Amino acid sequence: MGDEDWEAEINPHMSSYVPIFEKDRYSSGENGDNFNMAPTSSSETDDRPRRDHFMKSGFASGRNFGNRDAGESNKRGNTSAMGGFGAGRSFGYRGFSNSKFEDGDSSGFWRGYRDGSNSDASGPTRRGGRGSFRGCHGGFGQGSPSNELDQDKCMQRTGGLFGSRRPALSGTGNGDTSQSRSGSGSGRGGYKGLNEEVVTGSGKNSGKSEAEGGESGDTQGPKVTYIPPPPPEDEDSIFAHYQTGINFDKYDTILVEVSGHDAPPAILTFEEANLCQTLSNNIAKAGYTKLTPVQKYSIPIILAGRDLMACAQTGSGKTAAFLLPILAHMMRDGVTASRFKELQEPECIIVAPTRELVNQIYLEARKFSFGTCVRAVVIYGGTQLGHSIRQIVQGCNILCATPGRLMDIIGKEKIGLKQIKYLVLDEADRMLDMGFGPEMKKLISCPGMPSKEQRQTLMFSATFPEEIQRLAAEFLKSNYLFVAVGQVGGACRDVQQTVLQVGQFSKREKLVEILRNIGDERTMVFVETKKKADFIATFLCQEKISTTSIHGDREQREREQALGDFRSGKCPVLVATSVAARGLDIENVQHVINFDLPSTIDEYVHRIGRTGRCGNTGRAISFFDPESDNHLAQPLIKVLTDAQQDVPAWLEEIAFSAYIPGFSGSTRGSVFASVDTRKNYQGKSTLNTAGFSSSQMSNPVDDESWD
Numbered sequence: 001m002g003d004e005d006w007e008a009e010i011n012p013h014m015s016s017y018v019p020i021f022e023k024d025r026y027s028s029g030e031n032g033d034n035f036n037m038a039p040t041s042s043s044e045t046d047d048r049p050r051r052d053h054f055m056k057s058g059f060a061s062g063r064n065f066g067n068r069d070a071g072e073s074n075k076r077g078n079t080s081a082m083g084g085f086g087a088g089r090s091f092g093y094r095g096f097s098n099s100k101f102e103d104g105d106s107s108g109f110w111r112g113y114r115d116g117s118n119s120d121a122s123g124p125t126r127r128g129g130r131g132s133f134r135g136c137h138g139g140f141g142q143g144s145p146s147n148e149l150d151q152d153k154c155m156q157r158t159g160g161l162f163g164s165r166r167p168a169l170s171g172t173g174n175g176d177t178s179q180s181r182s183g184s185g186s187g188r189g190g191y192k193g194l195n196e197e198v199v200t201g202s203g204k205n206s207g208k209s210e211a212e213g214g215e216s217g218d219t220q221g222p223k224v225t226y227i228p229p230p231p232p233e234d235e236d237s238i239f240a241h242y243q244t245g246i247n248f249d250k251y252d253t254i255l256v257e258v259s260g261h262d263a264p265p266a267i268l269t270f271e272e273a274n275l276c277q278t279l280s281n282n283i284a285k286a287g288y289t290k291l292t293p294v295q296k297y298s299i300p301i302i303l304a305g306r307d308l309m310a311c312a313q314t315g316s317g318k319t320a321a322f323l324l325p326i327l328a329h330m331m332r333d334g335v336t337a338s339r340f341k342e343l344q345e346p347e348c349i350i351v352a353p354t355r356e357l358v359n360q361i362y363l364e365a366r367k368f369s370f371g372t373c374v375r376a377v378v379i380y381g382g383t384q385l386g387h388s389i390r391q392i393v394q395g396c397n398i399l400c401a402t403p404g405r406l407m408d409i410i411g412k413e414k415i416g417l418k419q420i421k422y423l424v425l426d427e428a429d430r431m432l433d434m435g436f437g438p439e440m441k442k443l444i445s446c447p448g449m450p451s452k453e454q455r456q457t458l459m460f461s462a463t464f465p466e467e468i469q470r471l472a473a474e475f476l477k478s479n480y481l482f483v484a485v486g487q488v489g490g491a492c493r494d495v496q497q498t499v500l501q502v503g504q505f506s507k508r509e510k511l512v513e514i515l516r517n518i519g520d521e522r523t524m525v526f527v528e529t530k531k532k533a534d535f536i537a538t539f540l541c542q543e544k545i546s547t548t549s550i551h552g553d554r555e556q557r558e559r560e561q562a563l564g565d566f567r568s569g570k571c572p573v574l575v576a577t578s579v580a581a582r583g584l585d586i587e588n589v590q591h592v593i594n595f596d597l598p599s600t601i602d603e604y605v606h607r608i609g610r611t612g613r614c615g616n617t618g619r620a621i622s623f624f625d626p627e628s629d630n631h632l633a634q635p636l637i638k639v640l641t642d643a644q645q646d647v648p649a650w651l652e653e654i655a656f657s658a659y660i661p662g663f664s665g666s667t668r669g670s671v672f673a674s675v676d677t678r679k680n681y682q683g684k685s686t687l688n689t690a691g692f693s694s695s696q697m698s699n700p701v702d703d704e705s706w707d
């Protein structure tokens with residue numbers, strides 16, 4: 001395809017793929033790039049002129065964009081600090097999505113509903129500080145398609161020139177990942193971005209988050225002014241749900257183990273839970289007629305007031321397993337917080353690791369509390385802090401929050417914690433690992449927070465590494481109960497897993513081949529880094545496959561837009577980092593493709609769990625690169641075998657040659673997704689001095705993918 005065809009070829013397919021581009025970094029040509037003939041006329045804070053320009057010249061000139069063959073030959077040469085990645089800009093303009101953003105059609109979160117509301121007040125101002133490095137996400141400059149990995153390296157080396165690899169997080173302790181992009185290149189600090197919500201600066205201000213920077217304005221970053229559109233209020237939308245799949249009834253055959261003393265018996269039907277009429281009505285309206293195993297066991301445990309750690313396969317209804325009994329108690333006991341109170345004191349806090357997930361939990365809470373006196377509120381980073389506060393002051397009984405925003409709100413004394421009766425950690429293993437663990441510890445020692453004896457603490461996940469379970473004990477009463485719902489190894493058996501041996505440089509070709517076969521079926525493609533997410537999304541768009549992307553360097557509005565376009569089917573392919581690996585419940589995701597395998601097997605289990613949910617079937621295809629993935633061979637075989645999937649002979653050979661003495665197949669037991677570590681590890685501890693298990697020390701690759 002000639003350069004002149006470029007724009008025409010790619011425009012129709014780029015409706016939603018809109019990485020940020022900041023022109024000035026790239027417009028001079030000093031990086032040795034001739035593609036990006038960006039004018040310097042438009043204001044840094046003005047979206048529209050730059051979009052117009054790039055519609056004309058930016059893309060049109062990106063001639064190396066799809067040149068995958070350039071790969072091998074260019075991969076070394078492209079790493080020059082100035083020319084390699086720095087030149088990669090042709091696609092980095094978020095305004096590419098025609099006028100959508102400016103039209104305020106940011107329906108992303110709301111399961112594809114479009115209410116047309118334009119509540120994004122961010123406007124141009126947020127562009128200024130943020131943009132300084134965003135263009136690099138596109139990653140298609142001089143020879144850039146050749147080797148995304150080398151781009152990554154180059155990017156890191158060039159951090160000093162362009163700002164931080166992460167767009168200029170303030171070094172002064174600004175905590176919100178979307179908040180403080182000052183362009184100063186101050187680096188990422190504390191958690192290196194592992195934490196979705198909390199990024200520390202110099203270390204001095206660890207744990208502070210966007211309040212310091214964005215809202216009170218004492219850092220260089222622009223204010224986050226994004227106000228997400230309210231979800232639709234009509235009953236049909238609130239109770240919209242997808243159908244359980246053909247394998248839903250097979251849940252009944254799944255083994256469940258409850259450990260701990262005096263566990264109440266499981267219930268078999270919703271009626272046995274003795275929920276109030278309104279709650280029962282809401283359950284019926286949600287289309288729930290039958291309990292899933294984790295619900296059968298967890299609901300009576302929570303109703304009995306016990307602390308709980310529950311491990312059950314992805315997509316098997318853990319959210320309702322904690323929401324329903326909590327709501328039942330709130331209905332029984334009455335709630336104290338009301339809109340007429342000056343200080344809101346919620347009875348329940350639910351934390352989860354990503355903004356999208358916390359919002360999804362909120363929608364579930366809103367659904368089940370419909371028509372009751374209980375009011376659920378959601379707050380998360382990347383949105384205007386004032387908006388979060390306004391939501392809370394209208395009355396807050398259940399607060400669904402990401403950790404960074406929660407700590408901001410607590411720090412600002414916008415909520416009191418004295419009334420907390422329920423603390424829920426969803427994706428609890430993630431919430432307690434290196435990234436979020438310190439924040440969670442801070443949360444439970446906040447002034448006013450009832451001690452663990454005084455509150456009920458509930459933890460849910462599909463995976464629960466043993467060392468995390470030991471950390472969790474600090475949060476739970478000693479007599480907590482542990483519910484393990486097989487699937488063996490944690491992967492859902494409704495997902496047909498295939499592992500293909502594909503080398504780094506053949507991956508794109510293979511991906512396109514697979515996606516072409518798949519057609520329009522909804523597919524999530526997981527990659528390991530944010531830059532690669534943009535790179536692959538753009539590449540697919542160029543291949544005329546409608547694609548969008550979600551990762552931590554995209555603005556919240558863009559993330560929501562991407563999710564909305566994926567949910568609605570407008571973009572049937574979503575390229576994502578691990579930020580989308582956990583919890584997201586999207587109807588009709590038929591395929592998950594691991595373009596890059598994650599660094600841990602647990603992450604693999606979560607990723608493939610985006611398909612095959614709630615008794616529906618799905619497919620997962622993973623590219624296994626022997627150059628980089630051998631360490632996963634053994635645990636992968638265990639997961640495949642446990643889920644009764646075919647194990648390729650070549651994988652067994654690799655596993656054999658990469659044999660790790662003492663490897664027991666996984667960190668988990670042989671029958672259940674996780675075992676209660678109290679059985680095996682009483683008295684033993686492998687914690688390091690920081691209080692975290694060494695195996696949970698953050699992995700730089702993981703860090704990259706998360707934020």
Ligand SMILES: Nc1ncnc2c1ncn2[C@@H]1O[C@H](COP(=O)(O)OP(=O)(O)OP(=O)(O)O)[C@@H](O)[C@H]1O
Nearest residue numbers: 288290291292314315316317318319462583585614
């Ligand atoms: N008893 C039920 N009957 C019908 N549908 C249900 C039931 N329980 C849950 N669901 C639906 O199943 C889907 C998956 O539930 P949910 O998101 O809670 O799974 P999960 O176990 O939390 O998954 P993950 O591990 O990926 O976070 C949701 O759409 C939910 O509404």
